[in-house]
Amino acid sequence: xxxxxxxxxxxxxxEHALHALSDPVRLDIVRQLDRxxxxxxxxxxxxxxxxxxxxxxxVLRSAGxxxxxxxxxxxxxxxRREEVDKRFPGLLDAVLxxxx
Amino acid sequence: xxxxxxxxxxxxxxEHALHALSDPVRLDIVRQLDRxxxxxxxxxxxxxxxxxxxxxxxVLRSAGxxxxxxxxxxxxxxxRREEVDKRFPGLLDAVLxxxx
DNA sequence: TTGATAGTTCGTATATAATCGAACTAGAGG
DNA sequence: CCTCTAGTTCGATTATATACGAACTATCAA
Numbered sequence: 434x435x436x437x438x439x440x441x442x443x444x445x446x447x448e449h450a451l452h453a454l455s456d457p458v459r460l461d462i463v464r465q466l467d468r469x470x471x472x473x474x475x476x477x478x479x480x481x482x483x484x485x486x487x488x489x490x491x492v493l494r495s496a497g498x499x500x501x502x503x504x505x506x507x508x509x510x511x512x513r514r515e516e517v518d519k520r521f522p523g524l525l526d527a528v529l530x531x532x533x
Numbered sequence: 534x535x536x537x538x539x540x541x542x543x544x545x546x547x548e549h550a551l552h553a554l555s556d557p558v559r560l561d562i563v564r565q566l567d568r569x570x571x572x573x574x575x576x577x578x579x580x581x582x583x584x585x586x587x588x589x590x591x592v593l594r595s596a597g598x599x600x601x602x603x604x605x606x607x608x609x610x611x612x613r614r615e616e617v618d619k620r621f622p623g624l625l626d627a628v629l630x631x632x633x
Numbered sequence: 634t635t636g637a638t639a640g641t642t643c644g645t646a647t648a649t650a651a652t653c654g655a656a657c658t659a660g661a662g663g
Numbered sequence: 664c665c666t667c668t669a670g671t672t673c674g675a676t677t678a679t680a681t682a683c684g685a686a687c688t689a690t691c692a693a
Contacts, residue, residue, distance in 0.1 A: 435689090447631045451555035455548050456681085474640065482683050487641055489681095506639050506690045523627035531547045531621055535659090556651085574670065582653050587671055589651090606660050606669050 437494060437501050442513070442520040445497035450521060453496035454528055459489050463498060466512045467529050473507040537594060537601050542613070542620040545597035550621060553596035554628055559589045563598060566612045567629050573607040 454460055462477050469476075478486045490510065493499040498517060502509045517525055554560055562577050569576075578586045590610065593599040598617060602609045617625055 447628060448555050448557050448560060451551045451560075451628070455551035455555050457548050458681095460548060460551075475638090483640060484642080484683055484685090485681075488683095491641090492680095503640095503689090506637095508640060521627055521631055523623045523630070527621055527623035527627050528547060528551070530623070558651090575668090583670060584653055584655090584672080585651075588653095591671090592650090603660090603670095606667090608670060 436503055439494060439500055439513075440497050442497045442516045445520065447521060447524075449496050450498065450517070450524065453492050453498055456489070456492075458485075459493055460528070462489060462493065462510075463512065463525075464529060466499065466510060467514075467525075471509050471511045473509055475507070477510070536603055539594060539600055539613075540597050542597045542616045545620065547621060547624075549596050550598065550617070550624065553592050553598055556589070556592075558585075559593055560628070562589060562593065562610075563612065563625075564629060566599065566610060567614075567625075571609050571611045573609055575607075577610070 454463065458479075458481070461479070465477050466472060474483075474486050474490060490499065490501065490508075494501060497520070498513060500511050500513050502511070512525070514525065554563065558579075558581070561579070565577050566572060574583075574586055574590060590599065590601065590608075594601060597620070598613060600611050600613050602611070612625070614625065
């Protein structure tokens with residue numbers, strides 16, 4: 434795995450983005466990335482198996498929400514904030530602004 | 534069927550709302566209700582079978598997004614705009630504001 | 634080169650969701 | 664009461680997601 438393909442946000446539908454955000458594990462990842470700025474997969478796993486996390490990161494990447502950069506042995510993830518905000522204005526603000 | 538139970542928005546999670554909105558049929562219903570204000574189930578079916586539509590309306594109701602009022606033989610649906618806006622500020626604006 | 638660490642991929646099991654026909658229910662009107 | 668219409672419920676099928684162990688890959692460090 435040399436590096437990841439990240440979709441152009443223009444090719445991401447709102448349905449796709451909403452679906453990616455509708456899972457509690459993934460929403461938790463997104464919230465943590467919003468706070469932390471950048472984090473490895475392991476830092477966000479909450480004790481879940483690696484294969485499950487890998488699946489959720491893949492969904493988030495395919496929905497254009499998360500960017501993953503390979504840094505040595507770790508894969509560092511960030512929210513694609515500006516791009517998502519441009520494509521879906523207000524969506525992340527709304528989703529991240531909600532109280533439990 | 535005398536009338537429907539509509540959940541208190543406080544009991545609806547953002548995950549639940551996002552999931553309801555992430556299906557293309559349901560998103561289409563929501564968009565049409567946003568424009569039309571109020572519509573019967575049949576007016577929004579786009580040629581789909583009644584049982585399928587009934588399922589999607591149930592999901593939308595259970596996510597607190599749609600209110601259904603029985604008016605004679607028809608069931609009239611509206612978006613629960615103000616309540617949803619209060620619970621998830623900016624969410625519907627973001628979802629409904631997106632171009633194609 | 635060996636070992637450890639981080640994460641992916643594969644395969645499979647299980648759960649959840651979508652689709653839709655058929656039978657049913659409720660209200661309106663003759 | 665009969666019938667039409669609008670929508671629900673049931674049941675079965677199929678599709679899509681989730682979960683996760685096991686085997687694999689890549690990088691780093693000793």
